[in-house]
Amino acid sequence: MKVDVLLGLQWGDEGKGKAVDVLTPRYDVVARFQGGPNAGHTLEFEGQKYVLRSVPSGVFQGNKINIIGNGVVLDPALFKTEVEALEASGHYLKQKLHLSKKAHLILPTHRLLDKAYEAAKGDAKVGTTGKGIGPTYTDKVGRNGMRVGDIFHDFNRKYARAKANHEQLLKSLNYSYDLTELEREWFEGIEYLKQFKLTDSEHEINSLIRSGKNILCEGAQGTMLDIDFGSYPYVTSSNTVCAGACTGLGIAPNRIGEVYGIFKAYCTRVGAGPFPTELPDETGDKICTIGNEFGSVTGRKRRCGWIDLVALKYAVMINGVTQLIMMKSDVLDEFEVIKACVAYNVNGEKIDYFPYDIDAHIEPVYVELPGWQTSMTKMQSEEELPAEFSAYLFFLEEQLGVSITIVSVGSDREQTIERHTEKE
Numbered sequence: 001m002k003v004d005v006l007l008g009l010q011w012g013d014e015g016k017g018k019a020v021d022v023l024t025p026r027y028d029v030v031a032r033f034q035g036g037p038n039a040g041h042t043l044e045f046e047g048q049k050y051v052l053r054s055v056p057s058g059v060f061q062g063n064k065i066n067i068i069g070n071g072v073v074l075d076p077a078l079f080k081t082e083v084e085a086l087e088a089s090g091h092y093l094k095q096k097l098h099l100s101k102k103a104h105l106i107l108p109t110h111r112l113l114d115k116a117y118e119a120a121k122g123d124a125k126v127g128t129t130g131k132g133i134g135p136t137y138t139d140k141v142g143r144n145g146m147r148v149g150d151i152f153h154d155f156n157r158k159y160a161r162a163k164a165n166h167e168q169l170l171k172s173l174n175y176s177y178d179l180t181e182l183e184r185e186w187f188e189g190i191e192y193l194k195q196f197k198l199t200d201s202e203h204e205i206n207s208l209i210r211s212g213k214n215i216l217c218e219g220a221q222g223t224m225l226d227i228d229f230g231s232y233p234y235v236t237s238s239n240t241v242c243a244g245a246c247t248g249l250g251i252a253p254n255r256i257g258e259v260y261g262i263f264k265a266y267c268t269r270v271g272a273g274p275f276p277t278e279l280p281d282e283t284g285d286k287i288c289t290i291g292n293e294f295g296s297v298t299g300r301k302r303r304c305g306w307i308d309l310v311a312l313k314y315a316v317m318i319n320g321v322t323q324l325i326m327m328k329s330d331v332l333d334e335f336e337v338i339k340a341c342v343a344y345n346v347n348g349e350k351i352d353y354f355p356y357d358i359d360a361h362i363e364p365v366y367v368e369l370p371g372w373q374t375s376m377t378k379m380q381s382e383e384e385l386p387a388e389f390s391a392y393l394f395f396l397e398e399q400l401g402v403s404i405t406i407v408s409v410g411s412d413r414e415q416t417i418e419r420h421t422e423k424e
């Protein structure tokens, strides 16, 4: 059996939560492989809206096993709040949500350090979500981290040692703080974690593969936020790309099957860093308003721009994307003209590959396509789609060399259209 992976191709918030929820009926298992509560994955169905942070998006469709893998960083306090809210709305997770003992714990002091480092960076700040992601992965790689499995192994001593290290760092950064409340919630979270199945999830997932189960891995963030291939240093601290599913779950590379690459019909970014097709004008504001582009974690206004095919081609290459899913198509319903960036002009030179230095002045080279100016939000089949929209899809497929098999025309689970095109 092969394992499929769904991941973002842009700067995050592509609509991964909705897409995973739509695909879940085809799978027995949904697994998160990286990131943490910096993610905000939104799902809408039956008039209800849910925003998931650490919990995989496969929890709403039947009794599927959902796994939080070793590559994830987990904040017990936020996890408790998230799961309790889901339970209050009638979704019980304790039996079906399994957590890797090797997932690293976000400590209260990691959250403080995230904020302290950002403050110290001044104008060069990354604009993180402030959830302690960078400091937690730093401790993981520096071999100072605490893992979920440590809850049962010399926990208090390990916690005291990590806290003392962090407090020294906070002192050197002149950061004032009060840990009392944060620590109280965190220790309650630790107790709460004990009610869940804490597993050697790499063994579990490989045994599920051997027994023929269908598994979908859910990415967080997006390829352009990947620690190695994203717009460094304005990135997150994990491997968001397909290879991250292997290291973040213990899945061998030759087990990977379909790679669903998901993107918006345009492009957004939240936080600082280069964004070649950004539209700091009325058009960008219009996309933001229609698309309701405000961060699901921090509420920050997302920066908006036209689709960037140079960056998307790069993402398709790095991830080995086999199928594309286009989200938020309806957001462009009103536009007379749609633009797509097909190359960059860098210091007078036209390039069609994603360059090392994207801080340099980059001018996007656009192709213009006619808009469809028709509402697609109630459409249910490929046949109903306006000709101009289909032409946009064909253009993108030709540019990217991969079929777009699903298009999303609204935030609800039902507003999803499958296309029956041949796979590449």
Ligand code: GDP
Pocket (backbone or CB within 6 Å): 008, 012, 013, 014, 015, 016, 017, 018, 039, 040, 041, 042, 043, 044, 291, 296, 327, 328, 329, 330, 331, 408, 409, 410, 411, 412
């Ligand atoms: P994720 O982090 O990749 O899961 O994406 P987010 O949930 O952060 O952001 C996507 C936003 O777009 C959410 O508010 C979704 O409800 C919404 N959304 C998803 N698909 C569509 C769509 O096709 N059309 C519209 N208008 N909204 C969508």
Ligand code: IMO
Pocket (backbone or CB within 6 Å): 008, 011, 012, 013, 014, 038, 039, 040, 041, 126, 127, 128, 129, 130, 131, 132, 133, 134, 219, 220, 221, 222, 225, 234, 235, 236, 237, 270, 271, 272
């Ligand atoms: P989902 O999974 C969009 C961005 C932050 C910041 C940078 C580093 O919902 O797509 P971090 O807190 O990870 O250290 O912040 O990455 N970022 C996201 N942007 N969607 C996300 O997740 C993001 N997670 C982190 O805004 O620029």
Ligand code: MG
Pocket (backbone or CB within 6 Å): 012, 013, 014, 039, 040, 041, 042, 296
């Ligand atoms: Mg999001």
